[in-house]
Amino acid sequence: MARPTLKAVLLSPQRTLGDKPLLIVGPSLGTSSLVWAQAGSLLANDVDVVAWDLPGHGVSPAATEPFSVAELADAVVELVDSIAPGETFHYAGVSLGGATGLQLAIKHGDRLKSLSVQCSGAKLGTPEAWQERAETVRTQGTAVMIQGSAGRWFAPGFMDREPELSSRLLHSLRDTDRFSYAFCCGALAGFDVRAELGSITVPTQAVAGAEDSVAPPSFAQEIADGITAGGGTASAATLEGVAHLAPAEAPGHVAELLRSLIFWAESRGAAK
Template structure:
């Protein structure tokens, strides 16, 4: 396995980096930094917000070799160091981006000021399910996932209420590279850090959506319980009317939860 390369988009106003605390945000499988557009806009006056894309998604190059979630976490640290060497940062991520956050907490906790993991868990799905999806997308391309993803990603009625946001996210899925997407599926197939949560010492906020069938609130509760059992500080919050993409579905609620948490816990 080779550590992938990930690239970032500045989501806060243009200014010299370093004057504000750094917030790094990660997106879910099949989306891009557009997932964070609304939430980042609400936080951008107080934080320098940069979003990174998964391999083969958004502006990140695809890869010809597999990787695991730990290598994604290493790639995020490399990215931060290319922007602002050695700086400690707040991190927030959704689904696979959130799994990467847990891995950052385990392997690079000394670099984090706070951690927000959203719509994710210490293990997601089954290895068989992810490997089957990887094979399907590798053969047929990402458009084959659009209908199922639309059903999983959004709470009932969201696509009707917010056609522009939902369309933007589904276009990101359509445009994702089939091989990058498939390698991400394979990374999720091998991801299971349930036994390592107790080693996370950075303050952690686990946000879930009540309507999320992929990572229901019980997953966030289990993450918080695993961290606190090891002596860490963590809390779980469930949002009504939200499914799997909390920052896009409820940007005001997510931004307020994150702002409060980062101010209370960001060292």
Template sequence: MRLSPREQLGEKELVVLGPSLGTSTVMWDAVAHLLGEDYDVLGWDLPGHGVSPAPAPDAEFSVGDLADAVVALVDSIVPGAASSPTAFHYAGDSVGGATGAELALRHPDRLLSLAMFCSSARFNGAEGYAERAELVAKQGTAVRLQASAEIWFAPGFLGEHPAESSRLLHTLRDADRFGYAAVCRAISAYDVRDRFGDIAVPFLAVAGEFDSVCPFSDAEWMAEHAQQGTAVELPGVAHIAPAENPVAVAELLRKHFSAAALDTRRDPRAGAVQADATQREVYDGGMVVRREVLGDAHVDRANQNTDEFTAEFQNMITRIAWGGIWTRPGLTRQMRSVAVLTAMIAHGHWDEFAMHVRAALRNGLTRDEIKEVILQSAIYCGVPSANTAFKVAQKTLADVDKEQQ
């Protein structure tokens, strides 16, 4: 895993990357290469995986213990950590993502942001991991090769990327059977659903389109319950997103880290931008959020249509609306979408309403929830306004369906 030389650590923000069961840091190699020019990047291996020593045959640990070990690893590597603990961005896949959830709950002061890829607050079929632990402890990790290949990769990936897939499957074959089994037992006991609402750091949940282990509904649930959550479905990948599409993953992380960096410059009591945040930083952070909410295509069109006459207006919107309001931690993006939709209905801004129907979908609102917002507005904004809102929303949703065909 890429890591700046020891004497250079601290010059850049630190990013820590966590692996999926049966893999190692190699699953993050391409992403680390893409991020390495702008961040210090540190990867860690599960016990008995990659370069991590194998545990005792009867070893027992929890996902929370893995989170504690990650903090200890950072403190052992980063100079000055004992007197001034280093905060870092964290991204993990599957059990590596679950470790991130425990990090955010057990060590919230150490995280700048959290991104969970192909992960969950409680894994589907978690009980079966205990049975898998017994099987692998007896027969070795090779017994999981075929099943893992089917789960890890989207259709066609094995044939189109034989080197990458073979490298990961060799990592599984070479993993220590007792280490693999111990991680399985930790996964079986992992469940943070009742505590997920305590996660306050900027949070990103990413699901693969073909992930049968952690579907997009899991990512949506986590984004909805975290205090600052966003959910994204990544097309064309399954359960090992960082290895399957490193370019898309690196881009998602860059945007996420940039928005989180802006958030750290805010007064949590008042939400005001602190003095050390420049207007450029506010603008850049606002542009990240604007693209996440409205989509790259919409923002690119707005930028293409901007000329000398409208440039200052576009700059103001990005800084004040997106950099000053949408980045505040007090409301989830879903709640902000509800507020905006209601305001658009109340004032009859139908072009903006259509745009924010799309934005609401991107922010995680369901179509039924959008319908409920319009029904609620019928009482407080008037039935005629709600009638128009239904027509505009109906057309917008139909357009979205056509675009996705």
């Protein structure tokens, strides 16, 4: 296994980094920085928002060999150091991006100011199911996932209300490199940090969609309970009418939750 290469997309106005809090946001499998575009725009006046794309997704180059979620977390730190060397940052991620956030908090907690884990869990699915999906996509391409992903990603009625955004997100899935997608499935197959949640000390919020069949609200509660059991600070929240892509489905709610967490963590840090 090897650390993959990630590329960034700036979602806030071009300006000197460091004057405002830095927020790094991570995507779901099969999506790109687009999933964060609206929520990032709502935060852009107060926070520097930088999104990263998974290998073979969006602007990031395709992966050529397997990697783990822990190696994705290492790659995020490497990416941050390329734009703001040594800086601490706030982090929010959805699904695989959220799993990467948990791994960041476990392995690189000294770099994080706060963590928002959205539509994710300390373990997602089963290794067998992920390996089966990886093989399907390797042989048939990512287009085979579009119908199933549409049903998982969006709550009922969302595609009718937001046809352009939902279409663009599904197109990003179609355009994803099939082998990189399969490597991401392999990373999720090996991901299980339930026993390590108690080591997380960074202030954390776990956000779930009430309609999410992939990472239901019980997963968010498990994250919060695991962190608080170890003495950390964490809370869980459920968004009604939301499935698996909270930042795209409910950008206003997500932006408000993030703004509250970031400003609280910043004021807490200033008071030390």
